[in-house]
Amino acid sequence: MLMVLNVVGGVDTHADTHVAAAIDSNGGVLGVESFPADQAGYRELFKWLVGFGDVTRVGVEGTGSWGVGLNRFLHNQDITVVEVDRPNRQTRRKVGKSDPTDAVSAARAALSGAASVTPKTRNGPVEQMRVLLVARRSARQQRIQTLNQLRHLVFTAPETIRVRFKDRYKTGLVTEAAKLRPRKGSDPILFTTQTMMRGLARRIQQLTVEMRTIDQALIELLDEVAPSLLELHGVGVDTAATLLVTAGDNPDRVHSEGSWAHLCGVTPIPASSGKTTRYRLNRGGDRQANAALHRIVLTRMSNHPDTRTYVTRRRGEGLSTREVMRCLKRYVARQTFKHLPRTI
Numbered sequence: 001m002l003m004v005l006n007v008v009g010g011v012d013t014h015a016d017t018h019v020a021a022a023i024d025s026n027g028g029v030l031g032v033e034s035f036p037a038d039q040a041g042y043r044e045l046f047k048w049l050v051g052f053g054d055v056t057r058v059g060v061e062g063t064g065s066w067g068v069g070l071n072r073f074l075h076n077q078d079i080t081v082v083e084v085d086r087p088n089r090q091t092r093r094k095v096g097k098s099d100p101t102d103a104v105s106a107a108r109a110a111l112s113g114a115a116s117v118t119p120k121t122r123n124g125p126v127e128q129m130r131v132l133l134v135a136r137r138s139a140r141q142q143r144i145q146t147l148n149q150l151r152h153l154v155f156t157a158p159e160t161i162r163v164r165f166k167d168r169y170k171t172g173l174v175t176e177a178a179k180l181r182p183r184k185g186s187d188p189i190l191f192t193t194q195t196m197m198r199g200l201a202r203r204i205q206q207l208t209v210e211m212r213t214i215d216q217a218l219i220e221l222l223d224e225v226a227p228s229l230l231e232l233h234g235v236g237v238d239t240a241a242t243l244l245v246t247a248g249d250n251p252d253r254v255h256s257e258g259s260w261a262h263l264c265g266v267t268p269i270p271a272s273s274g275k276t277t278r279y280r281l282n283r284g285g286d287r288q289a290n291a292a293l294h295r296i297v298l299t300r301m302s303n304h305p306d307t308r309t310y311v312t313r314r315r316g317e318g319l320s321t322r323e324v325m326r327c328l329k330r331y332v333a334r335q336t337f338k339h340l341p342r343t344i
Helices: 039-050 068-076 089-095 099-112 125-156 159-165 173-178 188-225 227-231 237-247 257-263 287-303 305-316 321-337
Strands: 006-013 017-023 029-036 054-061 081-084
Touching (some): 006 039, 006 099, 017 039, 017 099, 029 039, 029 099, 039 054, 054 068, 054 099, 081 099, 125 159, 125 188, 125 237, 188 227, 257 321, 305 321
Parallel strands (some): 006 054
Antiparallel strands (some): 006 017
C-alpha cells in the first residue's frame, strides 16, 4: 500500500517573489523553491507543495503584508495557514540569514507548534472596515494639520483679518473663511492671505464630508457584523471598527476572552524570579486595539456612574490612576469580547 507523505510548508514572503520550503514530518527538507508573488505564482507554489504529498499546514511570514495574497489563496484551497514571526536573533547568529533559511525555519516553526497563530483571512466586511479606517485616519490627520495651518495664518495675517477672525478661533472660523471673496487691491499680502485662507477652509470642509461618508459606510458594516458592540457605553464607530479589525474576518481564531485581552495588550506579563512575585505592563499586542480600549476607559471615567464609583473605590485602596485604568482596560476587553461575532 502506497504511503502518502505528510508535508509542512514554509514561506518567506517578499514584494516580488516568495521563497517556499517543504519538509517532512521529521523536519527533513524536501525542497526549496522561489515563486512569483502573483496569482499564477501562488498556483505554482501550491502545486509544488502538493507534489511532495499531503500538505497538513503552511507557515507564512508576513500574512498581513507581503504574504496577504498567498494567505487568501491558501485559505481558499482549504489549507491550514499559521502566522510565523521572523526567526529570533540567536537562531540567525547560529544558522545565518537567507531567504531559503527563513523559509525552512518557517516550516519547522509550523511543524513544531512554535507558530500556531491563525492569521486573519482578510476576505470579508472587516477587511472593508480596515480599508475605510486607513482613509479615515488619513483624512482626520490632514484636517487637523490644515486647521492648524489656517489658524496660524490668522495669527500672522494683516490687522484687518486678525480683527475680523479674533473671535472665530474655535467656532465659525472654517465656515466664515470658506466664504471669503478675495479681491485684488492695493495690498497684495491681504489678497494672498485671504485666498489661501479660503482654500484651506474649503479643504477642511471637503475632508469633513469625506469623514462623514466613511463613518456612514462603517455604520452600515457594523450593523451587519456586530450591532451590539455599538450599544456599549463609550464605544463609537471608529472604536468599534478598530476592535473588529483586530479580531479579523475570522474572529473564531481568538479562542477565549484571555487570548483577546492578550491580543489587545492588556494582560499583565509575569516577571517573577526566585522569591519575588511581580508582573509587568504588557507592551505587546495590537496597539490600535489598545488605544481603542484606552479611549473607552477615558470616556467611562468621565461620564459613566458605575465606572466613576469604581475609580473612587480603587483609589481609596491605594491604586494610582494609571493602575486603575489598566484594571478597567482589562475589564473592557472582557466585555467587548462577548460582543465580537463568533463567525462572519
